[in-house]
Amino acid sequence: MLPKLGKLRGIVSSLSRQSKTYPELESVYRDLFTRDIAKAGMDDVYYPVGHAANYSLLYLVMRCVQELRLAEILELGAGQTTILLDQAKRALAAKYRVRTIEHDPLWAAQVAGRVGHEIVQAKLLPLAVGGRMTNYYDRDAVFGGGRKYDLIIVDGPPAFTAAMRYDRTGIAAVVEHLLAAEFVIIFDDAERDGEAEAVRACRQLLNGRGVEFLEGSVSGFKRQHVFATTAHAQAAFF
């Protein structure tokens, strides 16, 4: 009886998370994003479709780079957001540095050809997290450069099949070594079970370390979850 109840609770919680996307708001985020990039003098070269970033993620990243004073950005998973970070840096004359980690060598090379910063190609290696075997970026590649980041965008490795579902929980095994004293973390696809688990694991880890942070979210076709410390608290309300 009890295991059945536990399973039912899991299903209800998964369904309620999925119902927290608001596809009808996607056009609102599109309008805000296109308004902001036009104001910054940036070309609209984006394809926020399929597995790529959706408009609420592009909106959120654009707001972060416009409104927060950021020094070091780590992006896990290359694509539309990589191009956005590169274009916005030039358009806003921003000083931040970007480091992008990508597992797919062909995609890494393709995106690298369009941006001015390094795309680090990292193999996916087996990693045990929270009692599960997952595949996560080679940690030497993630830690390379020894930087501390004030914005981390968790949008990789791919996690859209059942076999890959929990692969982004690997972030919990590396995140505390990557964070600056003040930070924002954006978790994309937070409506999905694996990413919800990644959010939970990072929350538990940071709480256990006594780190104070606010949480927020935005939702269009997909949902993004945000952790933000005091200096960047506004990001939890974007």
Ligand SMILES: C[S@@+](CC[C@H](N)C(=O)[O-])C[C@H]1O[C@@H](n2cnc3c(N)ncnc32)[C@H](O)[C@@H]1O
């Ligand atoms: C969710 S996507 C990463 C999204 C990225 N942050 C963006 O804004 O588009 C996760 C992975 O899908 C793969 N991917 C995304 N777009 C792709 C494309 N157009 N062609 C091939 N692979 C792609 C890459 O391996 C990437 O790391």
